[in-house]
Amino acid sequence: MAARQAALVASLVAGAPTPPGFDPVPVDVARRALLRKRAGDVARHWPLLAAGLGADWPGTFADWAAGRPTNGSLRDGWDLARELRDRGTLPPLGAEELVAREAATRYDGRRAPRPRRLPAVARAGGAVAVQLAGRVRLLRPATG
Template sequence: MSAGLAARQAELVAALVAGGPLPAGFDAVRVEAARRALLRKRAGEAAKAWPVLAAALGPDWVPAFAADRAGTEPAGGLRDGWDLARNLRRRAELPGAAAVELAAREAELRYDGRSAPRPRALAPLRRTISGLRRRR
């Protein structure tokens, strides 16, 4: 592959998923349609990782996701949904059930907003203690 072609492909990808400018020679309407379709696909992936958040937002799920994640590179459903949930919480717009889902994730995993979430050291112990308390 030539360096020129690789550069044009990178420009197109940036326009589709990272808010980059429209590369010369591409139809703006078609690129915008593809960008919206990719955001809907990302919203579907995030909904699988964040089912309570998606259900709590109901018909506003895809528009809220698209508004929040447009112009950001895909980070995977778990991270995209987590970033959305944190942004909604910061704006005091996170529904109650989704706040519980976010709190449970934050108890289990450590996520700094940049790198992949990692298990917290004491999370397995907390689950065991919680399970023992429920058995009483």
């Protein structure tokens, strides 16, 4: 029973195939509903990223998250923003939000984010932010 439950959960949240004995249609409906809920949670932590993508936000997030288990809303948004930056598709508002986060917080993609203690500079999409004495300033807005 535990193995079947684990297989169902993996199918719902991590992109695993539908386990034998389950009707794929309701499982797919539940998977899509969970992705929409997850996108809403991430948008609450990354409002500028979501606003910058506008109507493309739900689809962009769902395409990115479909085969990935969640690392929490903050980290999911961070990982998505970095991937969009690397592909050159990060919107200006998302770039500004990303540089502000990266100037204030250290995040290596594996462990939980931690506040920076030393001064830091972050850049993405033309945006530049600096953190000094715990305060973040956007020095240059993103280019669009």
